Amino acid sequence: MTSVAKTMELGKKAGHPIYMDYQATTPCDPRVVEKMLPYFTNMFGNPHSRNHAYGWEAEEAVEIAREQVASIIGADAKEVIFTSGATESNNLAIRGVAEFYKAKRNHIVTVVTEHKCVLDTCRHLEQAGFSVTYLPVKADGLVDLAELDAAITDKTVIVSVMGVNNEIGVIQPLAEIGALCRKKGAFFHTDCAQAVGKIPLDVNAMNIDLMSISGHKIYGPKGIGALYVRRRPRIRLVPLINGGGQERGMRSGTLATPLCVGLGEACAIAQQEMGAEAERLIGLRNRLLGGLRQRLPEIYLNGDLDNRIPGNLNVSFAFVEGEGLMMGVKGLAVSSGSACTSASLEPSYVLRALGLDAEMAHTSLRFGLGRFTTQDDIDFAIDHVVTAVEHLRAMSPLWEMHLDGIDIKSIQWAEH
Amino acid sequence: MAYSDKVVDHYEHPRNVGSLDKDSGSVGTGLVGAPACGDVMKLQIQVSADGIIEDAKFKTFGCGSAIASSSLVTEWVKGKTLDEAAAIKNTDIAQELALPPVKIHCSVLAEDAIKAAISDYKKKAGLE
Numbered sequence: 001m002t003s004v005a006k007t008m009e010l011g012k013k014a015g016h017p018i019y020m021d022y023q024a025t026t027p028c029d030p031r032v033v034e035k036m037l038p039y040f041t042n043m044f045g046n047p048h049s050r051n052h053a054y055g056w057e058a059e060e061a062v063e064i065a066r067e068q069v070a071s072i073i074g075a076d077a078k079e080v081i082f083t084s085g086a087t088e089s090n091n092l093a094i095r096g097v098a099e100f101y102k103a104k105r106n107h108i109v110t111v112v113t114e115h116k117c118v119l120d121t122c123r124h125l126e127q128a129g130f131s132v133t134y135l136p137v138k139a140d141g142l143v144d145l146a147e148l149d150a151a152i153t154d155k156t157v158i159v160s161v162m163g164v165n166n167e168i169g170v171i172q173p174l175a176e177i178g179a180l181c182r183k184k185g186a187f188f189h190t191d192c193a194q195a196v197g198k199i200p201l202d203v204n205a206m207n208i209d210l211m212s213i214s215g216h217k218i219y220g221p222k223g224i225g226a227l228y229v230r231r232r233p234r235i236r237l238v239p240l241i242n243g244g245g246q247e248r249g250m251r252s253g254t255l256a257t258p259l260c261v262g263l264g265e266a267c268a269i270a271q272q273e274m275g276a277e278a279e280r281l282i283g284l285r286n287r288l289l290g291g292l293r294q295r296l297p298e299i300y301l302n303g304d305l306d307n308r309i310p311g312n313l314n315v316s317f318a319f320v321e322g323e324g325l326m327m328g329v330k331g332l333a334v335s336s337g338s339a340c341t342s343a344s345l346e347p348s349y350v351l352r353a354l355g356l357d358a359e360m361a362h363t364s365l366r367f368g369l370g371r372f373t374t375q376d377d378i379d380f381a382i383d384h385v386v387t388a389v390e391h392l393r394a395m396s397p398l399w400e401m402h403l404d405g406i407d408i409k410s411i412q413w414a415e416h
Numbered sequence: 417m418a419y420s421d422k423v424v425d426h427y428e429h430p431r432n433v434g435s436l437d438k439d440s441g442s443v444g445t446g447l448v449g450a451p452a453c454g455d456v457m458k459l460q461i462q463v464s465a466d467g468i469i470e471d472a473k474f475k476t477f478g479c480g481s482a483i484a485s486s487s488l489v490t491e492w493v494k495g496k497t498l499d500e501a502a503a504i505k506n507t508d509i510a511q512e513l514a515l516p517p518v519k520i521h522c523s524v525l526a527e528d529a530i531k532a533a534i535s536d537y538k539k540k541a542g543l544e
């Protein structure tokens with residue numbers, strides 16, 4: 001067993017910045033890797049081979065993993081199918097259900113702050129003749145239930161609302177959304193890539209019909225995910241991948257036994273440690289936010305604080321551009337909603353959807369805390385960010401105007 | 417994406433950060449860009465009676481390349497005549513800093529800032 005001390009070294013590679021980007025990805029927990037290793041070498045069998053011990057032991061491992069995944073969301077193992085990740089799961093859930101039921105229903109409801117893989121899937125379905133409603137969110141990042149209620153019609157086949165947003169970490173009211181969908185007869189799909197293992201989830205209590213799960217967001221391996229598909233009442237879908245009919249015909253292809261084992265173990269660890277870990281991370285997050293607020297004026301939290309996973313902070317540092325700031329905090333691996341960090345030159349659509357001005361969206365940093373983040377990391381981050389923000393504000397013409405009492409919105413800027 | 421050494425140097429040790437008296441008749445101020453686009457540059461030049469740029473200061477809201485571009489041009493314009501300064505091209509800035517294609521707009525903005533500062537000075541001095 002890897003020692004805890006060694007485990008805590010993860011995210012602190014010599015010569016690398018301290019890792020604070022846990023919503024982008026997470027390191028594989030050494031306990032997960034340990035479980036996976038034998039399935040690369042000695043126990044390499046095809047889990048679909050029915051005729052010999054190699055196949056049987058691989059199949060047994062896969063089925064244990066399936067139960068571990070099911071357990072963390074209160075599902076039955078038979079309702080879990082393995083995929084390559086949450087992107088595939090989201091594609092399969094939305095496209096698969098829409099295609100299967102299209103003769104009767106052709107309307108989809110989703111939310112503007114969803115992950116690109118949900119929005120892009122919906123765009124493709126629009127081109128294929130479906131109609132899609134993209135609901136706005138409130139300033140706190142949450143959907144308005146009355147608006148959702150009004151958007152669902154008798155033609156709505158599926159409602160797709162993410163559990164937790166990847167940029168601002170806010171938790172959508174899944175139980176209320178589930179109840180609404182059930183009442184109105186629409187299927188409820190939720191992208192829970194950022195939610196599983198962070199908050200308690202129960203597919204039955206929350207009336208969730210389909211749920212996407214990712215391995216690498218929960219200290220499991222990349223390249224594996226799962227889709228929960230409700231059996232009672234049965235949800236049908238058209239597969240994206242045809243072949244040997246594995247995964248109850250919904251996802252053909254030989255299962256990657258080591259990856260399935262890794263995802264299962266990651267879920268088992270997360271389920272066991274979630275309570276204590278959440279408490280620890282909330283403490284670290286409050287320390288970070290408190291430390292920044294104490295030492296820096298004009299900083300703004302993006303998204304609701306209470307309805308938020310413990311490991312996320314998204315903060316706008318007014319009058320300092322996000323990419324310039326990231327260059328100043330090179331001792332930290334974080335991400336920004338600034339345009340300059342993307343190829344598109346548009347600032348974060350999630351932050352814009354909260355009603356943030358483009359200039360505020362340009363000034364944001366996302367801090368992702370996780371299993372291997374320590375209090376020392378937080379204290380380092382506070383000092384580091386404060387120093388960089390002060391350095392950059394000293395050379396910011398906007399900060400100078402702000403100090404002179406000039407409202408930068410009152411100026412006629414030549415947008416380029 | 418890694419920054420060039422020159423961009424990092426200007427970012428970490430920006431030259432000529434600060435402000436000149438914008439109400440002075442010998443100071444020209446250029447303010448270009450927009451907060452909504454993620455970059456704003458303020459470039460100021462102080463011009464001597466014989467038309468030489470004696471001093472230059474900048475403040476920039478933007479990414480490392482924007483900061484480096486404006487820092488660089490404050491160095492370049494000092495000691496130049498207005499016409500010489502106006503001849504600085506964005507391509508010279510981009511080349512000096514080895515800016516990647518997505519950052520070319522930072523050098524364009526720096527060129528615009530020089531031109532805006534010169535124009536402001538000329539207006540004040542009754543030269544245009």
